[in-house]
Amino acid sequence: MTDVNAASGVRVYQPPKQSPRGQLVDSVIILVLLMVVLFGVTYFVQSSTSATEVETRPLSELPITPTEKQQYAVAIEHGIVDLPTANQQVADNKQDSNKYPIAVGTLIITFGVIGIYLAFVYLVSFKEYREVIRERFGPPSSTASSPEADS
Amino acid sequence: MIVDILEWAAWIISAGLGGWMLFDALKTGREYDEEFLTTSVEGTDELFDPHASVGGAR
């Protein structure tokens, strides 16, 4: 991790070489992070779909259009759905202009987290970017030139 | 019946392929120098060749 002076006079950062063990540890860390956060959350916070028991009624009594009744009849005939499932689907999908209530608190928290995340990523990136450019092209000067680029 | 056979075949083939890939990866890691395996350079030749059509213009 020593800093050496390049020809341009810019201090070049010499990264340490990672040991095979360190590489293994890092591979495991990123894998565990992925599994714990995504897999874990999916496992424990399962999506809550409607669990209400729906009474099975014949197609003719369902509140759907005649065309849809006819289509459901064909679907049942071909074994694509059964009648109870059809009942459940119709119950789950009835017209509702208020299906997506917006919880303001949750909205603020969600977009707050996204905001923090994006701010962190962009601020750190721009800071690191300056360092990259400085090392690659030398210290900032009035003439924009690229060393060894076209050699 | 046939489904049982297919299931077993699926497991055996999967294990075989997975095992082969792991074996080959480990073998390759042993046979070749790590420096050599990681020598590739980012980008395409077109970009780096100053005579090609796609190149850094000044």
Next chain:
Amino acid sequence: MTEIESRPPQVPGPPAPPAPPREGLSLSKVLGPIHIWGLGVGIVLVGEFMGWNFAVGKGGMFGALIAAWVVGVLYTCVAMIDSEVTSTVAAAGGQYTQAKHTIGPLMAFNVGLFLVLEYTMLEAADANVMSYLATTISGQLGYHGSVNQYAFIVLAIMVLAFLNYRGVLATLSINFIITGIAFLAIVVLFFGTQGFDPTSQLHFSGLTSSESNGLPYGWLGVFAALQFGMWYYLGIEGTCQAAEECRSAARSIPLGTMTGIITLLIAAALTWFVCAGTLPWQYLGVSITPLFDTALMTGTKSLAILLAIGTILATLASANGCINDASRAWFSMGRDNYLPAWFGAIHPRYRTPFRAIIFLVPVAIAFAVLPVLLNKPELLGTIITFSILSALLMYSFMVPNMFRFRRLWPIGTLHRGYTHPFHPLPAITLGLIAAMVLFATFLGYGTVLVTLVVFYLLASVWFVVFRYRYVARGKQFTMPWPRPKGY
């Protein structure tokens, strides 16, 4: 640079000679436009066979149609921006390499992860649907016992990983063929349902009879539908990932991508049309395999078999392309030491990023079996959402990416293979629609959204604190460009 020039001719088959001391390895340059088409369309086309229809459940039939249009505009902007930047930054990392050059290292690390998760989660969803389909088909063929879905999930992923491991030419040649067959299956279904004569077999009266049928949840439902409208096109931007393996990237990438988008637009229109005309929306909104179900509804056995084959081929093509793209992104990050350098290795014989391919296999399998494990098929929607959100975060990055690309290297300072017109407009439009879709995801999958962002935040902190010290600063700027303006 001498390393590149002294590279031996690459043929995927015969073994490379033992390493002479100063020779470098590189990915095989063997791909042409048809492979790019096979990769791009192959990844996406499965979206017509499954997934897009969840938009119907979110916003009704018209919601899904409007979503297809609005999201189509989003992808037009993505294609315009990508064409310009990629024609200048052609590297295996794709958008990851772009981020490194325009925004900075941490953003690049995040974009790399976006790419890996977008494709790996899509791959998991593909394998899951394929196993579900195996069960359904065995049921249709009269087998009523239980089918062990795990076996087929693992088999599909293993076979495709093996294919990817052994070489990119065979992988993407196969993808071209199976994607072509899957696309033809959709066209045949259109004729099979007499789609050219909308009043004969298709019934749109249920759709148009009342507002409650076309837009059951009002305009907020249309918003919610945007999220799954992404599925019509998601992944077409993955063609960039193959840039380093093309015989001529400047020709193959734009040609393959543009013909790919045209194919997808046709496929999306045909799919919505035949499905909306055949299935009741209450069913269509939750169907796992909408096109196959549409074929079943016709009662023609040969059509059902064809669409079953088409669906399986589409899932395979998609998973195959996803393994290809995810491993390229993972490999590129390894090459820069963003991830352990070990992943930056290329197989000396097959010229593939073999370690990256193997490493991502267990991740894909884990998420593919999750819905089966918990016996909750609807978790497929969650897995798909992980993929959509990762893609969406990447598209939102493209907005500052484009602005900075034009500002740091104004036109004329850099040779661009393609310069897109109306400059700030596509970027601004992309930003607005991406924000809308993000809001849509909040409506349907708020918890998943927060979870995923928290994951990326934690990964970013890890990168800054523990990982960035292994990265050489100046060297990661690999493009032969002049100094960025203002720096």
